Amino acid sequence: MKQLTFSKEIEKIILQSYTPSKVRKAMKLALLLIKENGLQATDLQLRILANHISSMVERSDANEKIEKVDQSLFGEVSQISLDISRKIVEQIGNLNEDEIFILSIHFENLKY
Numbered sequence: 001m002k003q004l005t006f007s008k009e010i011e012k013i014i015l016q017s018y019t020p021s022k023v024r025k026a027m028k029l030a031l032l033l034i035k036e037n038g039l040q041a042t043d044l045q046l047r048i049l050a051n052h053i054s055s056m057v058e059r060s061d062a063n064e065k066i067e068k069v070d071q072s073l074f075g076e077v078s079q080i081s082l083d084i085s086r087k088i089v090e091q092i093g094n095l096n097e098d099e100i101f102i103l104s105i106h107f108e109n110l111k112y
Contacts, residue, residue, distance in 0.1 A: 004028050013050040018058040026053045033084045039110040049106045060094040074101045081107035
């Protein structure tokens with residue numbers, strides 16, 4: 001994957017995470033998918049995303065599952081946001097499908 005650099009704040013989140021290498025890999029995929037889909041994110045949005053991905057990696061490694069969400073609440077989320085989220089969740093692994101819906105909100109809020 002192409003060399004990507006993160007802001008100091010995002011790098012700090014990655015380094016303080018449970019498994020920095022997995023968080024870095026997932027964040028690189030997220031940035032690639034954001035770019036490929038013509039989305040733009042502010043540094044604040046990326047920091048929030050990094051925190052969320054860090055928590056997801058920690059849950060995956062600890063074999064913890066989030067509570068089931070009402071997927072009908074996400075009916076207006078675009079397929080692009082769901083597809084991006086699905087790829088990240090699949091890369092991290094050992095997460096339930098509900099993670100896709102919660103993560104998708106990050107991408108739904110980015111500007112085209």
